[in-house]
Amino acid sequence: MKTAQKIIDAYDGGSLDLRWCDLTGITLPTSIGGWLDLSGCDLTGITLPASIGGWLDLSGCDLTGITLPASIGGSLDLSGCDLTGITLPASIGGSLDLRGCDLTGITLPASIGGWLDLSGCD
Numbered sequence: 001m002k003t004a005q006k007i008i009d010a011y012d013g014g015s016l017d018l019r020w021c022d023l024t025g026i027t028l029p030t031s032i033g034g035w036l037d038l039s040g041c042d043l044t045g046i047t048l049p050a051s052i053g054g055w056l057d058l059s060g061c062d063l064t065g066i067t068l069p070a071s072i073g074g075s076l077d078l079s080g081c082d083l084t085g086i087t088l089p090a091s092i093g094g095s096l097d098l099r100g101c102d103l104t105g106i107t108l109p110a111s112i113g114g115w116l117d118l119s120g121c122d
Helices: 004-009
Strands: none
Touching: none
């Protein structure tokens, strides 16, 4: 199985599938043309790309200290995440999945291009 660093080193501007990878010491590209899947990853010390052309999956991740990209062209999956201190992008081109999240203090995006899933939210 490839390591996260080998996957990033081979990145060609498209999509990155790093779900459940060890991201220790990894630097992500500043922009992702396609989708980025980091579901189940420990994001400690990780800086997310400023722009993602496709969807972003952070389901099940600890978002402490994380700044979400300013631009997401596709869908955003934050299901099961603790959103404390998180600012959602103002606009999401696709769907927004916040299943099971506590939305206390959260401002939803002004524009969502697809569906909004708030099932099981407080």
